[in-house]
Amino acid sequence: MSTEARPMPASLATAAELRRRRIGRRRLLNQGLIYGVATLLALWVLLPIYLITVSSFSPRDVIFDYPKSLIPQEVSADSILFFANSTGVIPALWRSVQVALVALVLSLLIGAPAGYALARYAFRGRNAFRLLIVSTKAFPIVILSIPLAVAFIQAGIYDSIWSVALMHTALALPFTVLITSSVFVSVPRELEEAAQTLGCTPLRAFLKVSLPLALPGLAAAAIFTFVLSWNEVFAAVILTLRERTLPALVLSVLTQSPLPFRFAAAFFMLAPSLIVIFFIRRYLIGLWGRVIK
Amino acid sequence: MRARGLGWAPYVLLVPSLVYMAIFFAAPMIQSFGLAFQDSTGAWSTASIERMLNDAQFSRALLTTVTLLVLIIPIQFVLAMGMALIINARLKGSGLWLYVFALPLGVSELAAGIIWFSIFTERGWLNTFLGGLGILERPYVFLNPQEPFWLIFAIVLAESWRATAIIMIILVAGLQSIPRDYLEAADVFGASTWQKIRRVILPLLRPALQTALILRTILAFQVFATVIAIAGRGLTVLAAEAYRWYGDLRDTNVAASYAGLILLLSVMATILYLWLLPTREERLA
Numbered sequence: 352m353s354t355e356a357r358p359m360p361a362s363l364a365t366a367a368e369l370r371r372r373r374i375g376r377r378r379l380l381n382q383g384l385i386y387g388v389a390t391l392l393a394l395w396v397l398l399p400i401y402l403i404t405v406s407s408f409s410p411r412d413v414i415f416d417y418p419k420s421l422i423p424q425e426v427s428a429d430s431i432l433f434f435a436n437s438t439g440v441i442p443a444l445w446r447s448v449q450v451a452l453v454a455l456v457l458s459l460l461i462g463a464p465a466g467y468a469l470a471r472y473a474f475r476g477r478n479a480f481r482l483l484i485v486s487t488k489a490f491p492i493v494i495l496s497i498p499l500a501v502a503f504i505q506a507g508i509y510d511s512i513w514s515v516a517l518m519h520t521a522l523a524l525p526f527t528v529l530i531t532s533s534v535f536v537s538v539p540r541e542l543e544e545a546a547q548t549l550g551c552t553p554l555r556a557f558l559k560v561s562l563p564l565a566l567p568g569l570a571a572a573a574i575f576t577f578v579l580s581w582n583e584v585f586a587a588v589i590l591t592l593r594e595r596t597l598p599a600l601v602l603s604v605l606t607q608s609p610l611p612f613r614f615a616a617a618f619f620m621l622a623p624s625l626i627v628i629f630f631i632r633r634y635l636i637g638l639w640g641r642v643i644k
Numbered sequence: 645m646r647a648r649g650l651g652w653a654p655y656v657l658l659v660p661s662l663v664y665m666a667i668f669f670a671a672p673m674i675q676s677f678g679l680a681f682q683d684s685t686g687a688w689s690t691a692s693i694e695r696m697l698n699d700a701q702f703s704r705a706l707l708t709t710v711t712l713l714v715l716i717i718p719i720q721f722v723l724a725m726g727m728a729l730i731i732n733a734r735l736k737g738s739g740l741w742l743y744v745f746a747l748p749l750g751v752s753e754l755a756a757g758i759i760w761f762s763i764f765t766e767r768g769w770l771n772t773f774l775g776g777l778g779i780l781e782r783p784y785v786f787l788n789p790q791e792p793f794w795l796i797f798a799i800v801l802a803e804s805w806r807a808t809a810i811i812m813i814i815l816v817a818g819l820q821s822i823p824r825d826y827l828e829a830a831d832v833f834g835a836s837t838w839q840k841i842r843r844v845i846l847p848l849l850r851p852a853l854q855t856a857l858i859l860r861t862i863l864a865f866q867v868f869a870t871v872i873a874i875a876g877r878g879l880t881v882l883a884a885e886a887y888r889w890y891g892d893l894r895d896t897n898v899a900a901s902y903a904g905l906i907l908l909l910s911v912m913a914t915i916l917y918l919w920l921l922p923t924r925e926e927r928l929a
Contacts, residue, residue: 381837389730392723393744399805400747402769403759417767417783418775461660468657480658487669488859491910493866493883494903495668497890498675521668528661582752584869585883589890598754602869605758606876610765613873617758624750632743636816 400621407431407618411611434615443600444619446512450587450596451580453516455573458523459531463569466531467557471540488525495521496589503590514590515599519583523576530575534568535561571634578624676907679900692897696905699898701880701888708792708871709881712799713864719804720811720860721853727808728815729841742816749809757873760802761787764794764874789878798874803867811856818852819845854921861917862910882906 406414410427434440468474469481499518503509508517538561546556587599595603601616608616628635683691696702727745735741748756763769764786771783786794822845830840846853868883880888886902889895 385730385733385735388726389735389741392727392730393741395723395805396744396747399759399763403762406762415767418772419767419769461664464657465661468654472654474651474654477654480662483665484661487665491862491866491903491906493868493886494676494907495672497886497896497899497903498672498679499668500890501675501679501896502672517668521664524661524664524668578750582750582755584752584754585866585887588887598752598869602754602872605754605873610762613758614762617755617762620752620755621750621759624752625747628747628750629743632739632746635742635746635749635813636820 400625403614403617403621406614407611414611414614430611430615431618434612434619437612439595439600440597443595443597446594447581447597450512450516450519451577453512454519454523454580455576457516457520458527458576459569459573461520462524462527463531463572465528466533467535469528469532470535484525484528488529492522492583492585496586499586500589509590510592510594512594512596515587515596516580518586518590519576519580522583522586523579526575526579527572530572531565531569534565534572537568538564568634571631574627574631578627581623582620673907676900676903679897680904682897684895684897692895693901695895696889696898696901699885701885705880705882705885708796708879709865709867711796712803712867712871712881713861715796715800716803716807716864717857717860719800720808721856723804723808724811724815724856727812728819729845731812731816732819745812746809748806749813751806752869753806753867754869754873756802756806757799757870760798760805760870761874764798787874787878789875792879795875795879799867799870799879802870802874803864806870807860807863811860814852814856814859815849818849822848850921854917857921858914858917861913865906865909865913 405421405423407430408426408428409423410425410429411433413425414430465480465484469477496518499514500509503514503517508514542560542564543553543556546560547553551559582598584598584602587596588602591599597616598620601613601620605613680692681688681690683689731738731742731745751759761768766783766785766787770786771780774780775783787798788794826844826848827840830844835843866883867881868887871879871881871884882902882905886899886906889902890899
């Protein structure tokens with residue numbers, strides 16, 4: 352049998368060639384279009400962040416300049432320091448960190464066991480519990496804050512970091528349960544069972560085998576809680592009066608404060624979250640995306 | 645299964661979160677309605693709800709909230725869909741694109757509001773830009789309580805900028821669950837990009853779209869800090885009214901009435917979406 356390709360009739364060859372070129376060109380055009388749109392969307396996201404960064408690193412008097420210059424003429428920490436030295440900012444910042452840490456620890460301590468149960472056991476009421484958690488995840492903060500304020504006044508913990516931290520724990524809890532559950536699903540149970548056949552107690556098998564493997568995922572869950580708490584303002588402003596967290600303080604004085612204060616405040620609140628999102632970017636889709644739906 | 649010997653174990657593990665949810669979710673929710681149906685002396689009545697309904701700000705707040713929601717959600721879904729399709733196309737450096745698109749996920753409502761305030765303020769970036777192009781001779785006062793159009797415009801942009809990331813993340817997760825074979829099959833049959841989106845991707849993305857819509861709508865009913873940062877007292881929304889009645893006017897009962905109203909609207913919207921956009925399992929059920 353001849354393996355030699357029979358020469359194609361000339362007209363057919365050019366037609367096929369043309370078609371291939373057309374498809375090639377269309378694909379190239381498509382690719383170019385996708386990169387173009389992607390760049391535009393990236394600019395839409397990045398430009399406002401760039402602008403606020405320029406504003407907050409301009410000297411205070413430059414902030415009032417008009418027209419503004421896209422490339423900063425002078426970089427200075429003047430506005431940032433002005434904000435940081437304003438009354439109450441540093442204590443509020445410290446409170447925000449404390450609230451976020453308490454919420455992070457509490458939500459993991461309370462939520463992770465439930466996440467583990469959902470991942471590892473088939474038990475009656477499992478679906479009902481899952482449904483309950485799913486239905487509370489998009490809960491209006493506004494609804495919970497006002498009655499909780501009344502309850503916290505009665506309990507004597509109103510206007511403290513505890514009132515805000517307890518509220519933020521409640522907001523983070525459904526997410527923590529769902530995220531930790533998907534983390535534990537991804538850790539093979541066979542490993543834990545193998546440890547048990549080798550003489551570990553169930554608790555020891557969990558602590559020595561599953562927990563270390565689940566740690567990065569659990570850290571991601573904890574970071575979600577931190578960002579949620581760090582950014583949350585409605586509950587914080589309702590549940591405090593003098594013991595404001597940073598966003599609550601900024602919100603309550605916002606309309607009376609000068610522009611450098613506002614811009615530096617926005618940058619202060621923005622910066623930690625941007626860094627944190629960078630560290631958990633690999634988990635965004637796998638945990639957050641799948642869990643929310 | 646090894647777990648059989650420990651039949652009680654899962655329940656013990658659930659107890660802490662169930663107790664916490666009962667105290668911090670169920671109880672406040674019930675109490676919220678309790679407070680709404682009491683007057684300021686604590687007697688049962690509809691006085692607080694009537695006070696809310698008859699307040700001059702009430703209809704303005706409701707109208708603004710709904711207007712914002714109706715404008716923001718379609719913009720966000722188009723943007724989020726674009727971003728999600730780009731991520732799914734696996735461009736070079738797709739991790740970087742994802743990080744950039746997801747950045748606003750970590751930005752608070754308040755910070756986003758201030759950022760867009762800095763753009764729209766009189767000596768701000770937008771005026772600089774329009775002046776530079778020669779469109780404006782003098783800076784224009786966009787954020788002026790007399791001009792709700794520009795206030796709403798700025799808030800719509802700020803919220804679309806901030807909260808698109810969460811929808812994108814949900815959609816990307818949804819897209820990743822669509823088998824590649826389906827799209828390749830569509831390619832074999834010569835489907836255009838638009839046909840693939842319309843006939844293959846969108847129908848399969850329905851559950852993700854439904855979730856994202858529900859989540860985004862519930863959050864839109866609570867829009868708060870963005871409005872205050874951009875419009876000050878120039879515009880009001882439902883959550884801002886709840887805050888005003890609680891903080892400035894010290895009337896917890898009217899504030900709770902607003903909270904109850906937001907809950908009611910959220911539940912109604914959720915039911916509406918479940919009914920309008922049933923996913924396959926729901927349609928079979």
